[in-house]
Amino acid sequence: MIKFVILDVYPAKKHRLIKDTAGGYGTGNDFGNTLFSKLLNVYVEGNIGMPSIEVMIISSILKKNHEVHYTRNLNDENISTCDYVILPSSIIAHETELHTLSKLENKKVFITGIFATIMKEKYLKKNSLVVKNESDTFFYNLNKNDKINKEFLDNLFLNKDSIDDFYTPVSLDDFPYPDWGDYSKKYPLRNNFFSLNQKIAIPLLGTRGCPYSCFFYCTYPLQQGRKVRARSVENIINEIKYWQKELGTNKFVFRDPVFSINRKHTIEFCNEVIKQKLNITFMVETHLNNLDDEMIKLLKAAGLRLVYVGVESSNHVVLKDMKRFTVEHDKQYKVIKKCEDAGIKVKTMFIIGNPEDTKETIIQSIEYSKYLPSLYSQFSVFTPYPGTPVYNDYKDLISDKKLENFNQYNLVFKHKNLSKKNINDLKSLAYFKFYFNFKKVIEVLKYFIKSKYEKADQRLG
Numbered sequence: 229m230i231k232f233v234i235l236d237v238y239p240a241k242k243h244r245l246i247k248d249t250a251g252g253y254g255t256g257n258d259f260g261n262t263l264f265s266k267l268l269n270v271y272v273e274g275n276i277g278m279p280s281i282e283v284m285i286i287s288s289i290l291k292k293n294h295e296v297h298y299t300r301n302l303n304d305e306n307i308s309t310c311d312y313v314i315l316p317s318s319i320i321a322h323e324t325e326l327h328t329l330s331k332l333e334n335k336k337v338f339i340t341g342i343f344a345t346i347m348k349e350k351y352l353k354k355n356s357l358v359v360k361n362e363s364d365t366f367f368y369n370l371n372k373n374d375k376i377n378k379e380f381l382d383n384l385f386l387n388k389d390s391i392d393d394f395y396t397p398v399s400l401d402d403f404p405y406p407d408w409g410d411y412s413k414k415y416p417l418r419n420n421f422f423s424l425n426q427k428i429a430i431p432l433l434g435t436r437g438c439p440y441s442c443f444f445y446c447t448y449p450l451q452q453g454r455k456v457r458a459r460s461v462e463n464i465i466n467e468i469k470y471w472q473k474e475l476g477t478n479k480f481v482f483r484d485p486v487f488s489i490n491r492k493h494t495i496e497f498c499n500e501v502i503k504q505k506l507n508i509t510f511m512v513e514t515h516l517n518n519l520d521d522e523m524i525k526l527l528k529a530a531g532l533r534l535v536y537v538g539v540e541s542s543n544h545v546v547l548k549d550m551k552r553f554t555v556e557h558d559k560q561y562k563v564i565k566k567c568e569d570a571g572i573k574v575k576t577m578f579i580i581g582n583p584e585d586t587k588e589t590i591i592q593s594i595e596y597s598k599y600l601p602s603l604y605s606q607f608s609v610f611t612p613y614p615g616t617p618v619y620n621d622y623k624d625l626i627s628d629k630k631l632e633n634f635n636q637y638n639l640v641f642k643h644k645n646l647s648k649k650n651i652n653d654l655k656s657l658a659y660f661k662f663y664f665n666f667k668k669v670i671e672v673l674k675y676f677i678k679s680k681y682e683k684a685d686q687r688l689g
């Protein structure tokens with residue numbers, strides 16, 4: 229039996245850091261410097277968190293025949309006695325990961341995650357092996373071919389190019405369920421934005437891939453490709469039932485880049501949840517264009533309680549420059565209102581500091597966020613990520629050399645109209661203006677109190 233340690237390291241920050249978001253590059257939710265923003269940082273940091281699904285799938289694959297420990301601590305005693313370390317990469321912990329790697333000179337280290345694929349030259353050392361693209365596929369193929377033994381793995385570290393033989397595409401149904409059981413005994417696995425109850429919120433993957441036109445600045449297509457691949461409905465339903473039984477939770481978070489992109493698949497999934505009376509609550513991220521009357525009704529009946537939708541900006545010039553495919557303002561308002569009226573809470577997602585943004589366009593977007601009838605809103609900062617097509621236009625304008633600061637909440641390049649301070653002030657203003665008004669505070673409180681006493685939660689309590 230081989231002993232693996234998954235060493236998932238993060239820099240010390242006073243806000244949430246999560247590696248699964250932004251297509252595996254990760255995000256760091258730093259809402260700003262005002263008192264209100266700092267309170268929001270503390271709330272989100274303590275109540276919403278999860279590691280990368282990919283690495284939890286790897287953990288399950290390896291655990292079939294071997295010993296696996298997950299830790300966030302470089303001094304964990306299991307490291308000195310393990311055979312191999314697995315280090316998940318990201319942009320938001322990049323320098324910390326490199327420092328950690330330098331402390332593991334006596335260990336053989338697999339580096340996983342799309343960011344290491346993109347920045348291979350930074351992560352590839354004498355003692356490391358960069359597992360490219362979807363690293364769960366690589367470990368799945370190794371296991372399937374009976375190659376997880378010391379002799380074979382040690383040889384991979386000597387002949388690093390030979391790992392290319394283990395990337396045969398895999399059906400998503402072939403993967404075991406991610407290793408949330410052991411993880412949730414040690415770390416919080418919650419998402420309290422869609423219900424205040426402290427139940428574990430299981431991250432689920434229904435599909436991978438996104439074909440939309442915003443790929444030129446987005447990292448999801450880098451990680452998962454532009455072709456949509458779906459798990460079978462049966463496989464997803466079985467996973468839901470498994471976690472209901474194992475962990476006694478009915479709370480699920482779909483991590484698909486665009487849930488309901490495949491309408492037929494979504495309808496089939498909802499109908500099955502309803503038919504089998506699964507009594508779940510779940511949240512998704514999707515495009516407003518995918519939500520019509522029929523879909524809203526069906527999703528609500530299946531248990532959808534919170535939906536994240538990208539609005540990005542209220543300004544058409546800004547959106548056109550971003551090649552963002554969007555729906556008209558009237559339609560945005562109507563769809564969000566229908567969701568909220570049906571009991572599905574909406575979180576609108578805006579990006580500030582887009583290439584064509586000015587102070588005025590950002591203030592317009594903040595006002596527009598207040599006009600839209602959503603319960604929540606999020607304001608992140610346009611980030612030209614290494615590896616995306618847009619990066620070539622910005623690589624000479626990058627003003628922040630520390631990649632850990634590319635957390636989607638900082639301005640990292642010289643913007644033609646806005647300074648770093650402008651962006652920080654506008655970000656804090658956006659959160660303050662959106663949330664800090666009497667009506668919104670009452671709405672949020674009412675929703676939280678109601679969600680705490682949801683019948684379905686009590687049934688599974």
Ligand code: SF4
Binds near residue numbers: 486
């Ligand atoms: S819709 Fe656009 S922003 Fe969202 S995952 Fe797809 S490419 Fe990325």
